Amino acid sequence: MMNTGQLSNNKLLDMVFESTYYGIVIVDSHAKIQYISNKYCEFLNVERSTVIGEHVTNIIENTRLHLVVQIGKSEIADIHFLRGDFVIANRIPIIENKEIIGAIGTIMFRDLDDWNKMNSHIKEILTKHNFYKNERDVINGVKYSLHNLIGNSQEIQQLKELVKRVARGDISVLIRGESGTGKEIIAHSIHQLSGRSDKPLVKINCTSIPEHLLESELFGYEEGAFTGANKGGKIGKFQFADGGTVFLDEIGDMPQHMQVKLLRVLQEKEFEPVGSLYPKKLNVRVIAATNRPLEKLVEEKLFREDLFYRINAVQLFVPPLRDRIEDIPVLVDYFLKKVTARIGKRVTSVHPEVLSVIEQYNWPGNIRELENVIDAGVHLSNDEVIGKDALPDYLKRHNVKMKEESLKDIVEETEKKAIERALRRFKFDKKRVAETLGIGNSTLYDKIKKYQISDQ
Structure with missing residues (x-):
């Protein structure tokens, strides 16, 4: 039996545990509570003085701490349903001279939302420092992370925070913004920070696939579905992304008959391959992007209203470059380092006069156009500093x-x-x-x- 005298100094234990865990409880070899933190008591809505000495199962619902005392095996990061919420709990036996004298239970996160917040935060840090393996990211279709969304402006900082909050859930997201603003970076970041990051991210450009092939490309087909069909059939992009994320780029250009099939995927979580007699279940998260005015397309009956509301559960807007001029210097520096590292040419900066020209331009092609200008400037420059002579003619004009x-x-x-x-x-x-x-x-x-x- 645990020496309860060793646990009598609650003040010392409180000093240690109250600042390090959301909740902690210690039981003896009979699973009776010997110590419980004030935070845990608040969470359980009990008085500490009334629960000391009580069997842990009488105080904490769905607990397994009494089983840990019996078996002597740790349970780490276990999901525990408690007071209407899920918490992440650790349970560790206390062993002395090969004898189980008690167990300690800790709550690391108060609910799954807390867990998801920390999970996304850790993923963002690891990605920023390139701790993720590139091979895995390539296999899963991830090329960008939130680290690639460059800028210190208030608009970009707010967008990054929204991305991190949205990534933790499983809700459909519509990314809006002009061409070249970085919508694909946002889609990749949401997937990479989500709980689906170990599954594929599949990008589908709704304008690049011929309309007569779109259905079979997206949903696959059964053997013998049509003349020339592969033996054994073929899985589509949606099925390949099962468990992961589908990124529908330029969704405003999706044909209407395919809009109906996409709506079924979102509503019923199922799809039918071409030539199939039965639907198949599907678990994907849908992220869509467009630079077109979907509301106007809905009014003109070119885009289904019910699909618009399905994909528009959360809307993220990527601002054009002309609305965040203060980000141009840091973007120029970023692209300069990126280009010079790629081609191995020593170009260290841009002339202040060139930066002034760049800041006054309207940038209809946004970030993509700016990167192309810096790329061209590095190649055309005869010095370590990009001068006006290395700028494209249209910028000079x-x-x-x-x-x-x-x-x-x-x-x-x-x-x-x-x-x-x-x-x-x-x-x-x-x-x-x-x-x-x-x-x-x-x-x-x-x-x-x-x-x-x-x-x-």
């Missing part, structure tokens, strides 16, 4: 245009302030203002309207 527009802006701003000063000076007597400025009355009225100058 845009820079000239921007300079012209900037001069125009300066002139217009100067003109507006001169008119405002004159109006105040002559107490809004427009005739005198026009005479002083040397312009006609109608011209003055036109400029007041153009610059939206108040006439009071």
